Amino acid sequence: MFSLRDKQIAKQVISKIKKMNVNLKFMHVCGTHQDTLVKHGLDALLKDCGIEIIQGPGCPVCVTTPREIEEMLMLAKKGKTVATFGDMIRVPGETQSLQNIRTEGYDVRTIYGIEDAVKIAKENKDKDVVFMAVGFETTTPTTASVLLKNPPSNFSILCCHRTVPNALKAILDMGEVKLNGLIEPGHVSTIIGTKPYEFISKDYDVPQVITGFEPLDLLMSIWMLVKQIKQGNAHVQNEYARAVHKNGNTKAKEAIDEVFESVDMKWRGFSVIPQSGLMLREKFEKYDARKKYENELAELKDKEFVEPKGCKCGELLRGLLYPKDCPLFGKQCKPGSPVGPCMVSIEGSCNIEYRYSKK
Amino acid sequence: MCLAIPGKIIEIDKNKEHAIVDYGDGTKRKVNVTLVDVKIGNYVLVHAGFAIEVLNEKDALETLSLFREMLSMEDE
Numbered sequence: 074m075f076s077l078r079d080k081q082i083a084k085q086v087i088s089k090i091k092k093m094n095v096n097l098k099f100m101h102v103c104g105t106h107q108d109t110l111v112k113h114g115l116d117a118l119l120k121d122c123g124i125e126i127i128q129g130p131g132c133p134v135c136v137t138t139p140r141e142i143e144e145m146l147m148l149a150k151k152g153k154t155v156a157t158f159g160d161m162i163r164v165p166g167e168t169q170s171l172q173n174i175r176t177e178g179y180d181v182r183t184i185y186g187i188e189d190a191v192k193i194a195k196e197n198k199d200k201d202v203v204f205m206a207v208g209f210e211t212t213t214p215t216t217a218s219v220l221l222k223n224p225p226s227n228f229s230i231l232c233c234h235r236t237v238p239n240a241l242k243a244i245l246d247m248g249e250v251k252l253n254g255l256i257e258p259g260h261v262s263t264i265i266g267t268k269p270y271e272f273i274s275k276d277y278d279v280p281q282v283i284t285g286f287e288p289l290d291l292l293m294s295i296w297m298l299v300k301q302i303k304q305g306n307a308h309v310q311n312e313y314a315r316a317v318h319k320n321g322n323t324k325a326k327e328a329i330d331e332v333f334e335s336v337d338m339k340w341r342g343f344s345v346i347p348q349s350g351l352m353l354r355e356k357f358e359k360y361d362a363r364k365k366y367e368n369e370l371a372e373l374k375d376k377e378f379v380e381p382k383g384c385k386c387g388e389l390l391r392g393l394l395y396p397k398d399c400p401l402f403g404k405q406c407k408p409g410s411p412v413g414p415c416m417v418s419i420e421g422s423c424n425i426e427y428r429y430s431k432k
Numbered sequence: 433m434c435l436a437i438p439g440k441i442i443e444i445d446k447n448k449e450h451a452i453v454d455y456g457d458g459t460k461r462k463v464n465v466t467l468v469d470v471k472i473g474n475y476v477l478v479h480a481g482f483a484i485e486v487l488n489e490k491d492a493l494e495t496l497s498l499f500r501e502m503l504s505m506e507d508e
């Protein structure tokens with residue numbers, strides 16, 4: 074029986090990659106990929122084959138900005154019930170996290186998905202419930218699907234949804250890190266399909282492979298990237314065909330298009346990235362917390378927000394550093410007392426590095 | 433965040449909005465299925481309480497054949 078964790082096959086694949094005799098740098102943008110690479114020691118084995126792999130801006134919690142967290146903190150302090158995913162609640166804004174203010178008595182709820190937040194709104198008609206909608210294309214259709222079903226009027230979202238392809242373009246345009254190939258995120262691609270990545274290979278001559286999350290998925294995809302490079306090719310290949318179809322999930326894409334439109338958006342560590350975020354279309358503005366609570370959020374409007382002092386998450390998210398290059402790593406910054414989001418989120422590169430280096 | 437877990441649809445509610453998914457480890461959960469077309473017995477990928485894709489055996493075999501092809505190739 075073939076298993077995607079078969080050690081013997083993994084060894085064979087690694088030996089084939091090693092014989093290709095290369096010196097390359099690849100980027101992926103997915104915390105689950107990073108987890109697989111570090112957990113199974115593939116990062117070290119591949120380094121030995123001349124292949125360096127770095128995590129770029131691939132963790133939606135990590136790229137959420139201090140401003141967005143401050144907006145949620147303000148809404149909670151103004152008496153709203155705020156709800157979001159567990160990791161997001163622990164990321165500090167300028168000074169505090171949502172978790173910190175929960176201990177001060179504000180109504181902050183940890184939820185598994187947006188339907189839980191709608192349920193809170195339905196069961197508490199006297200409360201205004203705001204869901205912090207973070208996530209890439211994998212998560213966006215879940216928000217869209219709920220908004221298309223007329224949730225109650227005491228429910229709204231603070232939209233922080235971002236889209237992956239133009240962030241990759243930004244990395245390549247900035248040119249701070251020389252990349253020979255991109256390992257594309259499997260579950261983002263489940264929704265968007267293979268086409269939205271094509272311009273990257275065409276315009277930047279960079280090979281890309283859409284990749285699953287098992288150890289052999291990653292090894293296979295790396296072999297596919299190296300092979301493209303050896304053959305002088307640069308196109309989009311799909312290693313994760315069992316979950317990614319060429320056109321993606323059409324129903325999900327239609328729901329996203331109906332509810333959201335593309336906007337320029339700031340990502341942590343980056344300036345504003347053109348067409349890399351989403352906002353609600355006019356038809357859905359009654360669910361837009363930024364419009365609904367414009368007065369409550371007014372004092373934040375012209376404020377500048379800075380990232381935590383000494384925190385290197387920005388450079389990490391741009392692929393310039395590894396967690397251990399940050400002077401705070403494992404000292405002032407640990408999962409129990411995180412300074413930046415990459416140490417908070419279980420998909421953040423610092424958190425992953427810390428967890429597995431302790432084992 | 434983009435983690436998605438595969439499971440099997442064992443029951444679909446009358447309005448076809450939700451289904452019960454069995455993850456094979458004794459865990460069963462109610463999942464929103466409005467983003468996919470599913471039948472009982474299908475395997476789906478679940479993310480944040482929603483099924484986001486139906487897994488297809490034919491496509492899974494394609495990945496395996498890619499591996500076989502690679503392993504049978506001579507080193508270049």
